[in-house]
Amino acid sequence: GAVVSQHPSWVICKSGTSVKIECRSLDFQATTMFWYRQFPKQSLMLMATSNEGSKATYEQGVEKDKFLINHASLTLSTLTVTSAHPEDSSFYICSAQEEETQYFGPGTRLLVL
């Protein structure tokens, strides 16, 4: 149980385009999901908390207009990187909370050319 999928697993896009990443809880419902980013040789850093039916809460320094989060159902949250630039290239990973545990997806590697 407690499986989280993420799609796509990797994506290459041109600078200026937008990229959408999906995070799904497959066998449980999650009121709260989280989005993290990991730069090379660094820790996972929380970007935002996604709450079903309400606006996401962004961490300090994360641009909400650049990283659009939608949590329209109890099993799906999406992260859209708008007008992506090379500095947005990173590893993005989501988690979904069930009770006290966050269950993670496998992550998405984004490369912006």
Next chain:
Amino acid sequence: ILNVEQSPQSLHVQEGDSTNFTCSFPSSNFYALHWYRWETAKSPEALFVMTLNGDEKKKGRISATLNTKEGYSYLYIKGSQPEDSATYLCAPTPEYGNKLVFGAGTILRVKS
């Protein structure tokens, strides 16, 4: 901002060796401590969630202890196997169900 430190950064052991790693975190404003195992190309796997000072949890050959007063947790692996090779992450959270603050991880490589 929580300062979470994990040591060692990496560890190479022989199959059958027992090993342990440390996670240090500020003891104030603490709610829970999470341990994850992260194998390459897979999702991080939740190992333990610990909240009480003195907590000890066990899952197979892996166990963990928690000292909230001094701000540290130990993860132990008994009789390491090659399949234990992974990055082990700890993440304290200062409030319920929110804001995991990850350490940089300990990379474990077990040689057969």
